[in-house]
Amino acid sequence: MSKLATGLISALLLGATAIAQDTLQYDGETWQVAAADNGAVRVEQALGREALYISRAQAWRRDVDLQDFVLEYEYASTDESGFIGVNWRAADENALEQFYVRPHQSGQPDAAQYLPVLNGIAGWQIYAGPNEAQATDLPAREWIRVRIVAIGDAADIFVGDMETPLLHIADLGSETSGGAIGFYMSDRFWVEGTGSWFSNISIRPVTPQDRLIGESRETDPLPDTLIGNWAVSEAFDEALLDAGYSLPELDDERTRLAVEPNGIANLSRLAGPSQGANTVLAEVTLSAEEAMTRELSFGYSDRVRLYLNGEQIFAGNAGWRVRDHRHLGTIVRVDRVPLRLQGGANVLTAAVSESFGGWGVSASLDSFDGLSIDTD
Known part of the structure; x- marks a missing residue:
């Protein structure tokens, strides 16, 4: 299996040994898709609208190359399970920023997660504090709106509530200067048949009116005796x-x-x-x-x-x-x-x-x- 730096799309979570790559048209745009041998990417009707369906796969807008941007989309999970997210500032498959939700952890402290992917490693075990992971409700088979505003070295991430960011990332970790944007859905290898729909996808550069409004959550101070x-x-x-x-x-x-x-x-x-x-x-x-x-x-x-x-x-x-x-x-x-x-x-x-x-x-x-x- 080739390395897919979507973080959680890995041999462990895909349970697959082959990746098929192709392109498809959705909402007037060309998407480059890659699916495991037990996955799929397709356009279909779902919950009252046309949507991009992804299961154990990823779909990329390779024509996008943005550092500062506003990304909005809605997703709906087929089941209360899975890892459903987006990669951005993807300089290549080994260096990017990532945000995803875990429907099976709805309401739990790690329901939503931010992390950077560095040298192909999605370090969710490292970026697990309250400024990278947060609780939110993630009901299945309902459209949930997500908005990401990335400006400079920081980002606000909204889930459901478009007034208050769920996460404010004060120090984005990948140090990439821009790149592609792609959606993905994966799951634990013992879970079968799960997927996610994506719709109402909007990607645009920031304007002078766009601002970061989130604030970092307070964390315990690091010890003075930390090895730095x-x-x-x-x-x-x-x-x-x-x-x-x-x-x-x-x-x-x-x-x-x-x-x-x-x-x-x-x-x-x-x-x-x-x-x-x-x-x-x-x-x-x-x-x-x-x-x-x-x-x-x-x-x-x-x-x-x-x-x-x-x-x-x-x-x-x-x-x-x-x-x-x-x-x-x-x-x-x-x-x-x-x-x-x-x-x-x-x-x-x-x-x-x-x-x-x-x-x-x-x-x-x-x-x-x-x-x-x-x-x-």
Whole structure:
């Protein structure tokens, strides 16, 4: 299956191994469509109007190349299930902005979600706070209006209520300068027969009268002891970690990566995982005035092995549905481990492996007293 950077349209959610591509005409426009072998894109009558039907597929306006725009559409889900959304500022299939709704989570905190797709990874496990995900009612077989206003580095997203944005994104994540707009619908691989209709689609550049009116929701402040920068290696095969409890021998090439505004280092800013290269080393050097113990609080996705001065001190798996069928794998700093530091330089290394939903790490110490941090 070719990589479809619609985020949730993946082998896991499509349950498919082939993608058919074609074009169709809808509402006077040409749409480029791509459907899995169990999906479809077609024009049909639905709920009293002509609509674009999408099931486990995507439909793109490739003739559109906009950075600042107003997008309006209505959608209606066939069932109370699925991931129904839109990609925009799609520079290519691996770098874009994304918004979608989850009808099966209607009324829940993650009913609607924003995220950037970076290097082909839709990092919903990273962008899961109240400014990226929100509750809203999403009844099936009813037309629901959506409006997205994107200006500069920010966007307002309205769902149903056209007066107050459901989401205000103060810092769009993809850093693309424009691109195509496309709709998609996918679902979990064990759910069959679901789809969505789209209609009344309007895409236009912003005018001087268009404004962003939303405000960011208040979130807990980041700790003063957050590790704000990491030195990150090139990607390698996770199997190299299975040889023992010591770090594998790698070259010394490292790239400095700052954390996102939410305190998470989004490793997909540097690379996307591939077969045989799904793991990176993220490191910091802790210089201690004397021998001491500090507690590290951390979160990660999907798997991590922590090393202090080359020796493994922790291993864990927080991937989607790994711990139980409700486990989402979002990144929160809830795991803890003591760091028994020697006087002088100590290298803390997180070997982070990715499968699905977000590649990242976040960590803070209980105190910086007697410590300095270096990521160079």
